[in-house]
Amino acid sequence: MPLDKPYxxxxxxxxxxxxxxRKGYHLNQFCMSLMKPENRQRFKANERAYLDExxxxxxxxxxxxxxDLNRCIALGGNIYFLAKIGATDGKSFQQMAGSMxxxxxxxxxxMMMAGGRSIEGNRYIxxxxxxxx
Amino acid sequence: xxxxxxxxxxxxxxxIGAALDMGKTQEPYWQPLFQGYEFSKRWxxxxxPDVVFLVYNDHANAFSLDLIPTFAIGAAAEFNVxxxxxxxxPVPKVIGHPELASHIAQxxxxxxxxLTIANRMDVDHGLTVPLSLMCGQPQAWPCPVIPFAVNVVQxxxxxxxxxxxxxxxxxxxxxxxxxxxxVQIWGTGGMSHQLQGPRAGLINREFDNAFLDRMIGDPxxxxxxxxxxxxxxxxSEGIELVMWLIxxxxxxxxxxxxxxxxxxxxxxxxxSNTAVGHLILES
Numbered sequence: 180m181p182l183d184k185p186y187x188x189x190x191x192x193x194x195x196x197x198x199x200x201r202k203g204y205h206l207n208q209f210c211m212s213l214m215k216p217e218n219r220q221r222f223k224a225n226e227r228a229y230l231d232e233x234x235x236x237x238x239x240x241x242x243x244x245x246x247d248l249n250r251c252i253a254l255g256g257n258i259y260f261l262a263k264i265g266a267t268d269g270k271s272f273q274q275m276a277g278s279m280x281x282x283x284x285x286x287x288x289x290m291m292m293a294g295g296r297s298i299e300g301n302r303y304i305x306x307x308x309x310x311x312x
Numbered sequence: 313x314x315x316x317x318x319x320x321x322x323x324x325x326x327x328i329g330a331a332l333d334m335g336k337t338q339e340p341y342w343q344p345l346f347q348g349y350e351f352s353k354r355w356x357x358x359x360x361p362d363v364v365f366l367v368y369n370d371h372a373n374a375f376s377l378d379l380i381p382t383f384a385i386g387a388a389a390e391f392n393v394x395x396x397x398x399x400x401x402p403v404p405k406v407i408g409h410p411e412l413a414s415h416i417a418q419x420x421x422x423x424x425x426x427l428t429i430a431n432r433m434d435v436d437h438g439l440t441v442p443l444s445l446m447c448g449q450p451q452a453w454p455c456p457v458i459p460f461a462v463n464v465v466q467x468x469x470x471x472x473x474x475x476x477x478x479x480x481x482x483x484x485x486x487x488x489x490x491x492x493x494x495v496q497i498w499g500t501g502g503m504s505h506q507l508q509g510p511r512a513g514l515i516n517r518e519f520d521n522a523f524l525d526r527m528i529g530d531p532x533x534x535x536x537x538x539x540x541x542x543x544x545x546x547x548s549e550g551i552e553l554v555m556w557l558i559x560x561x562x563x564x565x566x567x568x569x570x571x572x573x574x575x576x577x578x579x580x581x582x583x584s585n586t587a588v589g590h591l592i593l594e595s
Contacts, residue, residue: 185540191511192548196467211376258508259372266397273584276512291582295515
């Protein structure tokens with residue numbers, strides 16, 4: 180019997196379930212290694228060489244090198260693990276989250292100051308967007 | 313006998329810790345948020361507990377993907393503050409209460425909850441930000457803390473019903489401890505937020521406030537809410553809110569006692585990517 184995954188129709192959202200976790204194991208463990216200052220230094224000195232020490236797919240390595248967090252997540256990354264890359268780069272969590280939305284940093288910050296992204300039109304894939312007032 | 317005298321609920325956004333540590337609490341962006349905790353700091357001084365049982369989640373700091381315990385109780389004598397990639401927060405180390413933690417572990421496992429017992433575990437912002445919000449910046453935290461980590465990183469997280477029932481089991485465990493201790497239970501995380509993907513930045517005030525209402529008046533109804541409703545309405549990381557139900561389940565009204573007294577309620581948007589909610593309930 181297939182597993183019940185009622186969350187697949189939520190727009191702009193990837194739920195880190197057991198399947199994603201399996202795909203992303205080495206990617207996320209690489210991220211975890213960046214909690215140690217000496218590893219952060221080695222990664223910054225030669226990113227490609229450091230990534231090659233991990234059993235990650237080429238696609239995952241390219242996504243990390245490009246800092247394409249949406250791609251990292253599609254390939255099994257989890258945001259709390261990926262945050263270690265942002266920390267290594269000196270980015271805040273807000274900068275990381277904003278980078279996945281297609282907005283500029285300023286636009287994203289302004290949206291949050293104005294109360295955040297509205298739930299209206301954002302519950303289901305294909306839902307009609309909220310009417311602009 | 314030990315008893316649970318109050319429960320505290322709060323978000324644990326890491327940026328709040330950073331704002332405190334960098335002395336930004338009076339900046340216009342942060343001032344309204346910290347204002348909402350002024351009452352709470354005074355309240356905690358007056359009602360100083362002997363132990364805080366603090367429910368939170370680890371954010372890929374103590375636990376990597378090598379081990380993913382659904383419920384982990386910290387039974388160590390002390391807990392170091394984790395280096396989450398920016399260096400550890402400059403806050404005091406956390407002193408545990410191994411005797412009470414071990415007692416609770418044994419009692420709760422005998423009530424059919426499979427806890428993982430952690431005798432060594434670093435604690436991250438999920439635990440230290442609530443302590444900072446409630447205690448300010450002391451040289452040492454005012455009392456021992458029992459960290460209780462819940463997996464909300466890898467789906468599925470425990471259901472709301474299971475969390476509420478776990479809270480009830482924790483209450484029984486505390487009440488069977490043979491020393492006169494004043495114990496508070498804190499539930500942390502949330503409120504609505506999404507940190508990933510094109511939908512990042514989601515805030516649902518209506519959901520958050522209805523959640524706060526039900527936490528006060530009808531926790532059983534809140535416990536019946538399925539995961540998908542949290543994900544859809546409160547964002548993929550909004551699901552952290554199930555942890556509040558563990559603290560709520562430990563309150564007296566769910567064991568036949570009177571309803572709790574609401575002594576403080578606060579809601580604010582934004583803190584970084586997130587809405588912030590806060591409640592204090594007394595037994």
